[in-house]
Amino acid sequence: MIRVRALWASSHPGPTCVVTALSLALGIVSGLEPWRLALLAAAVFFGQLSVGISNDAIDAARDRAVGRTDKPIARGDVGLRTAWVTALGALVVALALSAPLGWRMLLAHAILLASAWSYNAGLKKTAFSIVPFLLSFGLLPSVATLSSADPVPAPIWAGIAGAVLGAAVHLANVLPDLDDDRRTGVRGLPHRIGATASAVLAALGVIGGGVAVLVGSADGAVAPLAWVFFAAVVAVAVAAAVAALRRQPGRNVFRLVMLAALLLAVQLIATGGSLIP
Template identity: 35%
Template sequence: MSLIRVRAYAKAAHFGPTVLITSISFVLAMRLWWEGPAYLIAFTVFLGQLVIGWSNDIYDYGDDLKHARLNKPLVAGEITVEELRKATFILLPIAVIANVIGPLGVKGGLVYLLGVGCGIAYNFYFKFSPLSPLPYAVACAALPASIFYATNRTPPLWVLAAGSMLGVAFHFLNVIKDLAHDRESGIGGLPQRLGKAGSSVIALVLIALTVVLFLNSPVSQDLSSIKLLK
């Protein structure tokens, strides 16, 4: 496979957010465990994010083509829909098995896969609904929760709340750039209904609340204390 095609598959996976989420999982796993399983956890998380990103580009292909989004590899002709669909169907069972039998364990793996399922559900259904923030809230809480469960810890409520709020904030900020095109395409998620100003305010409020929550958390003074959280 040529480097150009590898880059196309990476772009179709929304590589920036995928790397960000994978990195967060690695750092958290390092704090709660050690680098051996942390690398494996990051890899299995990465597989799940590929499935979410690829399914999104497959579903959005028609709309991306309509709006001539040439930054999308499917629209640019770097790969075809059939090729990406085939890769997704091959990867999906691998991602499921790897997460369940890997360091996350059955419980942690299933919790993370719940988040992956939320991402896919957003792509196919929730992006059209006023409940569009819900998959982000669940998925971004499921990620840290899965790693806590993998280390036989109960995830603290503040960690779940922080993950959910940051996920929802990202949802509102991420949609802003395409609001006009989304409305033309009949995409009626909550950000599209509230508009740019409303979405921006909600995102900023959620980020501010997350900062306040973190500053009042047990790890605000000493990040290493996260290892002691039960």
């Protein structure tokens, strides 16, 4: 049981649950049948488990070097071999669950996961660290629409919204770890442009995602409820930027960005938006 709790903590449970919830919301607005919706959510959930656990397995030595006592693998609560077996097993399960939804969805999900794993494997140390987030989050709406009985790619506005939100997630997530990362040789895009620029760009990314959803999902005039959600997203973005700029950035900035992503998903459902014409 201790191992199970350690592996769950190593999976980055917050982002794993949020991304799974996003896929569920995207599946709902794509009009998926219940069995397709369940398979989509399960496939995304196991895929995110594989991404989170592999990230901590790769970073175990680096986390120990900077004294990350919040990391179970670095603490030794679970062995590195067990972590790798679990991460690879979760990856296989994610792809197996994707297969019944069609080869197009399987391919899109495989590309999404390969992109996320590439970040873990080394892109996080380069100026291109943001690219996997742009690609993976940009593909997430299409993973949902390609799960339908009549698979089609998501509309361009949905891909743009996902991509800019992905960029915001990346920029906000690394803010608390910039100094530790630099000491262990990680110099991704946020490390190169600095905390202030990263925080501002993350806020702009959230607002950009909100604009894309507001305009793209509107069938003619924008519904009043959509404006309410957009205002909430802007308020969250401003709060995240202020929190990052006024004091040492903490995890709350990242949590606010993830909250904004959930608000946009709820907006689509509440206003009757659809990803499939």
